[in-house]
Amino acid sequence: MSTTITVGTDEQYDVTIGSGVLAQLPAALGEKVSRVAVVHPRTLRALGRTVSQQLADLGLRPLLIEVPDGEGAKTAETLTMCWALLGQAGFTRSDAVVGLGGGAVTDLAGFVAASWLRGVGVVQVPTTLLGMVDAAVGGKTGINTAEGKNLVGAFHPPRAVICDLDALRTLPHADLVAGLAEVVKCGFIADPVILDLVAADPAAATSWDSATLRELVERAIAVKAKVVTNDLKESGEREFLNYGHTFAHGVEQVEQYTWRHGEAVAVGMMYVARLGELAGRTPPELVARHSEALASLGLPRTYRGDRWPALIAAMGRDKKNRGDLMRFVVLDGLAKPGRLEGPEPALLEEAYRLISE
Template identity: 60%
Template sequence: MTQRIDVRAERDYQVVIGTDLGQELVPLVGDQARRVLLMHAAPVARAVAGASEALTAAGYGVSTIEVPDGEDAKTADMLTRSWSALGEAAFGREDVVVGIGGGATTDLAGFVAATWLRGVRVIQVPTTLLAMVDAAVGGKTGINTAAGKNLVGAFHSPSAVLCDLSTLRTLPRADLVAGLAEVVKCGFIADPEILRIVDASTEAATDPVSEELAELVRRAIQVKADVVSADLRESHLREILNYGHTFGHAIEHGEHYRWRHGEAVSVGMVYAAELARLAGRLDPGTVAQHRDLLGRLGLPLGYVGGRWLQLHEAMRRDKKTRGDRLRFVVLDGIAQPGRLEGPADDLLVEAYAAVTLG
């Protein structure tokens, strides 16, 4: 059954969730567009071929650009290559960029659309669990630099998001499991029913054709839709979506983005939970629940030792930092997110020790 979730933004849009949604793309592109740019990574070439065929048959001029898979797509070089493709295609204000792939692809496609002619429409077609529940919804776009992740970007809401659950059937299991970290995050910050579903059966939660996974996707997207509708530009509430991301992004940066995003966020959530416990804000039982659920899903719970100075420096460059004061999203309880500003260095180091492997 196809479901639609409304998102309020500078222009409202819908997230469409279902299976075999290829027929939805052409009407979403609409009558005003003449040209469509399909941006994609190599693993989804078959889906791109089908989209290109349908759009061409409908009378659009279709261009495609293949980008590197994963975070290697989010570079200034790929950005300029994409601009060049748009220029060569004489891409106009009424035309549409379509991002097909994982979160890195949708991040890049969104930023390309945001910056071409000061903003053209983008339709996001996420093909990974992580992209469906996180990157493709909400209008955050960006690229990485040597200084850190997503430090260059723009808010540019899509005109639609198509989440075709059938694409999860061919997703490597490690990628599916990594995407579940963002789903579990939504459970901890807003929707305890997510945690109940995962706790009841991690086997069902990791089954790409199960009703449980479809329900988890819907619930996680609803959490994000509710939050971003209330706070489009991350001025207050939207920051709660960054639970686990401050430490997680530091890991990604230190590992040169070789870690999957969800794996880093998993460790980041455990770190944030331990930090909240040390600050007297979270009970030990909820910290143990983090470790139990994430560990049973097969997600990492810790990181190597001896990297504190590197991690601390990366966190100081995080977007949530104000001046020299680190700011963490923490929990005061399940579905009770808050902020911890300027925690003492000894607490930061002690929390690191709590997630250090070996």
């Protein structure tokens, strides 16, 4: 049994969630597609070959494009390599790209599709929890630069997103737990039932084949689908999906992308919870609930205390900023996100001190 969630208005697409739903990939590509570039990381080489053979058996012409693992895939060099392979294979506007992997791969594959011939179709097949609940849904695509994360990219909605929960079977437990940070984020900004489910049974929330985790995935995707449908290009409420991300992206950059994204988001949520509290916006009991939820899942809540100059510089380049005005998403209450613009430097540093180890 599968669940389908529809995203978008003018460019609608379905997110399919369930076990064994990878079999729906050929239908999601469409009838007119001939060539299919399957972008995958080294760690999914075997799965990439399996998918490629399935497509070939149906008369399609697959092109396997292997890219580095993790954030190492999201570079200008890798993007250029993908363009070269598409050009050599003669890819046309009627052909399509498949992003098979975690969030970094779906970000890259989406940008490859958005930029090739000014836009070809892409179907996202996320194989990590983080990719399913965040990166692959919403049409945000891009790469990193030395100056920051996701500073270069495009909005390019996919034709479909296929979340085969069987892929989580082999996902390292630490990666599964890290992906839950984005799920918890959805609980704080929009759907408190997510937090109730985590609090009731943290062990089930971290079990890949549990009914609890499936419901958490579906609820998190539903939150994102609703927001993206109302605000595709992040001109309004979609910014709320970045709760905790300004600090998180700073941590990732400072740590040279050695931190898992979800771990950085967990600490980032603690930072903005403290920042919101200091600004008189976030109730103290809600700050405590952040700590409880993250601790129950084994996610980090603190960060080293000797990185402030580098962190504030990285946060100053965040894409939510406007000119020199720094902007953060904070909570005015549970499921009541808002914006905090231009907080005093002393306030920013004090919030950092409160979550420093």
